[in-house]
Amino acid sequence: MMPTQKKTTLSFIFLVSYIILYYIWIIVWKHDETILTIGGNTLSIFAGIIATIWLLQARHRSTPSHRSFWLLLALGTSSFTIAELIWAYYENVLQMNVPFPGYPDLFYMLQALFFLAALVFLIFSKRHNTKLLTFVFDQSIIMIVAITFSWHFIIEPTLSSDGTIDGGVLVSLAYPIIDLALLFAAILLFFGISKDYLNGSVVFFMFLGFLLQSFADLVYLYIIMTSNYSSGNWIDPLFAGSIFLVGYCGIVSCRDENEDKVLTPNRFIESSRIALPYLLVLLLFTFMLVTDKLERGLHALEIGTLLAILLLIIRQIIVIIENRRLIQNLLYKTDELDLSEQRYKSLFEFHPDSAYSVNLQGDFTSANAACSNLLGYKKNELIGLSYSLFMNDIDRERVRAHLVKVMAGLPQRYDIQIHNREGTLYYMRITNIPIVVKNKVVGIFGIGKDITEQQKHEEKIKHLAYHDSLTGVANRMLFEKQVDEAIKEAKQKEERFAIVYLDLDHFKSVNDKLGHDIGDKLLINVSKRLQEVTRKTDTVARQGGDEFTLLVKGITQKQDIIRFAEKIVTTLQQPYRIDGHEIKSLPSIGISMFPFDDTTSEGLMKKADTAMYDVKQNGRGHYKFYDESEMTVSKMRKLEKDLRNALKRDELFLLYQPQVESITGQIVGVEALLRWNHPIMGIVSPVDFIPIAEQTGMIIPIGEWVFIEACKQIKLWTEQGYTLKVAVNLSPVQLQQDSIVERFLTILQEKHVNPNLIEFEITEETAIQNIEQVVPKLQTFKNNGITISIDDFGTGYSALSSLASFPISTLKIAREFTNQLERGNSNQTIVTSIIMLAKNLELAVIAEGVENESQAELLKDMQCDEMQGFLFGKPVTAKEIENQLKERPDMSS
The missing domain is CATH 1.20.1070 (Rhopdopsin 7-helix transmembrane proteins)
Structure with missing residues (x-):
């Protein structure tokens, strides 16, 4: 066989x-x-x-x-x-x-x-x-x-x-x-x-x-x-x-x-075979000649005979070699030319992208099948046509400038939009290379890659990144970007604009009684009504949950925004009829004005939020301008005064919320959360007192106290056999302190704590404020073993392209995105994009705000590394964390 x-x-x-x-x-x-x-x-x-x-x-x-x-x-x-x-x-x-x-x-x-x-x-x-x-x-x-x-x-x-x-x-x-x-x-x-x-x-x-x-x-x-x-x-x-x-x-x-x-021998071997006997005979004659001369000398007849035979052999060898050399060169050149032509033809004709050449006047001289199919012309029809026929007026001049550089010997790459014979538009990435013959540019070779689908995909991703997936209005990122642009424009033109912060009253009860689907439809209807009452120059955005913000430009006097606010209240107080239900949801509206209340986007947003909160505390269902002289500010000043004594009176304490590994469910870390037990007001939310602490500088001693308490707790857990990473929040004010790095590293040494068990959480705003000062400090922390993570990722100002420059190890997906996971593919696309971005940058990902098994399963499928939220545990004391670990020994890492 x-x-x-x-x-x-x-x-x-x-x-x-x-x-x-x-x-x-x-x-x-x-x-x-x-x-x-x-x-x-x-x-x-x-x-x-x-x-x-x-x-x-x-x-x-x-x-x-x-x-x-x-x-x-x-x-x-x-x-x-x-x-x-x-x-x-x-x-x-x-x-x-x-x-x-x-x-x-x-x-x-x-x-x-x-x-x-x-x-x-x-x-x-x-x-x-x-x-x-x-x-x-x-x-x-x-x-x-x-x-x-x-x-x-x-x-x-x-x-x-x-x-x-x-x-x-x-x-x-x-x-x-x-x-x-x-x-x-x-x-x-x-x-x-x-x-x-x-x-x-x-x-x-x-x-x-x-x-x-x-x-x-x-x-x-x-x-x-x-x-x-x-x-x-x-x-x-x-x-x-x-x-x-x-x-x-x-x-x-x-x-x-x-x-x-x-085996067919090559020409060199064949020539060598023919020449070798002659050369060996020549060698033997030469050897004999030298030997005889040394031993006895040579007679004239012997010398003449040997020389005649020698010359005859040499002549024969020269003729044979010359003939074969000429034949070999001819065959070699013919094969080389044929092979080169075939290679070029294969590379050109079978290239999957559009390949073509044009003369110095810009007329087509050749095109492959991909090019002719794209443009809708046969090859012979395309030859002689000008490349400019397929471009719009804007791109035509730009491309001509590129071709001038190509004619000077410089390859060019650029993106343009073209249309084919039927008028179909394509986005193309063009590479042009000069065709040089005898040191002279005689034409231009081009390869056009169709990036239409890629362009559409990028535009879709960009839209998802800047728009709310549920309502279609701008999201927080886009809104803050537009506020920044409005500030620059208003400063140049000495104009005014207003920030409107809106929250729906009793929205949570709609979700609880009628379900999230009805709640989502209510939000969609609210966004539609808001867009109906705004102008093209205004911006409607959803901040998350039931909160909306509006950027209202072209304000000449306060009365303009009053009329606008009253119009919003009148429009939104009308009942909504959704799936057989009649729903009333009045808005609480806070308003801040540029440049009177603040000149920064962050300040304007906070002050509009403060005014809105004051509306909620005083009757709901109406609007209010930010006013420092009112009771809300008095309350804030009282908190400011009491906060100065909170550390001395031991009123501050830490709670810890578990962070679990997605695959195994093991508790791998906790986030340290600061709380204030006010002697009169009870537990005060960090939302209320952290801004005060940052404004007054109290965040410096408070932040150091938090870090010391976290280090003490890490050491206690380590002695008990638990290896848990503790995440501690750093504010931008802390990072502005020159001594923070030296001070915190000293504390680690004094408390004998492994730096690998510490994670500093910073917001995107913190990362981009004073980058020149912040990045070196974060890098020093990272070099000493401390992990750096970006908190509430996706809700801040940072550009994705600059993310790689920060010395971070973890991205923390904001709860605004996690809460929307079950409400459509668009929401899941955003979270998936964030996770894939992190993976490509070799960063870990943790999602916060996970409240049910459905969200957890979706995040597992998306390959999210860790999760945090009420599903795994609310913020609790250190003792309760230890009890959880004792009840489930397999949950400790």
Whole structure:
């Protein structure tokens, strides 16, 4: 049964792997002679056995005329195997050096003689080949010259004084002589056999095997003559490799009869074969001339004869070489030109993008199939048309400027919009390269990549990033960006504008009683009504939940915004009819004015929020302007006064909210949350007192107290066997302090706390404020093992492109996004985009505000690393965290 190509390939891989294994064995066991010789001898023996099996299989498959050839080769590999067995017997059984010459040498000689007999049998089995005599003649010259020099320089000097040769020397000399005969026969096959001899691959691998054996014998002879040979030498695998190559001929002999059966020698080899006999005769004449002159001098007749023969040989060689050189150059240039043309044609025609060329006037001179299909023209119709026909007026001038640079030798890349024959628009990324002939630009080559889908995708992502997925109005990020732009514009034009902060009264009860679907539809209806009462120059945005903000431009007097606020109240107080339900949801509205109340976007937003909160505390369902002189500010001033004594009176305390690993559910960390137990007001929300602390500078001592308390708690948990990372919030005011890094690192040392268990959370606004001051401090914290995370990611000001420049390790997805996960694919797309962004930047991701199993499962599917929220636990005391860990020991990391 004929073996398949797969078997041939696998056999060759086995051959190469076997020899590599042999060398690995030698390297690994080079210091243990016993194991080295046992393994080496075993590998050589099995090489001979496998080669013999391959050759006997080839004999079984071959035609009767070739069976003797394969049998003789198999006898040769068998002789090698016997020699290796005897060698192993001496070394591994008798534990003695192998005698030289000895029985192994006898079988090594037989191996070469069997190989030689196989080749002679094959060569002379085709006596009718007319070229055989020429090859025999040429190679006989080579053999005579080689034997002559061998005798003169090697054999004769080794003769003893009585003319005899030592047995060891004789055996040593026999190896290269037999190898020379083998190579002589192999060369005859390699260059001269006709197609009915053997498969060309058989001849090739057999020639390689004999060549490798000759090289190994030559090195072996050198080692024997110059030093002591021992098993495990680097040439041992070469002998096994030569036997393997001969045996591999039996594998490749079964290829399809239609395959080429002879290797076609290249022109250089053929020329060398013809020239070699002449050169060798010339060398022999020269050697004889020099030798005779040294021994007895030369007669004029001898000199003349030698010179005439010499010149005749030289002339013949020159003519032959020159003729072949001219033919070779012609063929080489023709093939090279044809190959170059085919490569260019394939690269141009089959390029998946639009490839084309234009002349210096901008007219098409060529185009591939992709280009003609895109533009809607056949190739012959496209040739001669101007590239500018497919561009709009705006891009035409810009592209012309790029082409001017290309004509100056500068490649260009740019994006443009084009239209095809039917008017369909495409976004293209064009690369232009000058076509240079004889140092002169004669045209322009172009490749156009269709990026239409990519452009649409980017626009969609941009829209999702800047718009609320539920209502379609602007989100917090876009709103704050537009407020910043409005501030710049208002300062330049000395204009006024208002920020309107709106919250729906009793919205939570709508969700609780009628469900989130009704609540979502209510928000959609509210956003529609707000858009109806605003102008094109105004902006409606959803901040999250039931909170909306409006940017109202073009305010000339306060009465303008009063009328606008009253219009909003009148519009929103009308009942909503949703799915059979009549819903009333009045708005509480707070208003701040630029430039009277503040000149920063953050300040205007906070003050509008403060005014809105005051409305909620005083009746709801109406609007109020921010006014520092009113009761709300008095309350804030009282909090400010009491906050100064809160630390002294031990009124501040920390709660801890668990953070769990998404996959395992293990508690891997907690977030430290500051609370204030006011003696009169009770528990005061951080939303109320943290802004006061930042404005008054009290955040500095309070922040340090929080950090010290967190360090104490980490140490206690560590002593109890719990390894929990604690996240601590840093405010921008803290990071503005020059001494914060040194002070906090000192606290870590004093409390003996591992910095790897500390995580600092900062907001996006904190990151971008005074970047030059903030980033080095954060980097120093990170270098000392402290983790940095961005809190409420997606709700701040930072551009995604600048995120990579901050030394952060974690992104914390804002609860505004987590709460919307179950309300549509658009919300999930935003969260997925944030997670993928983090993964690409090699950042961890934690989602806060996870309140139910559905949200948790969605986040798991999105490969969010960690989660935090009421589903896993509300903010509790350190003792309650310890109880959770004791109840569920598997939940601690």
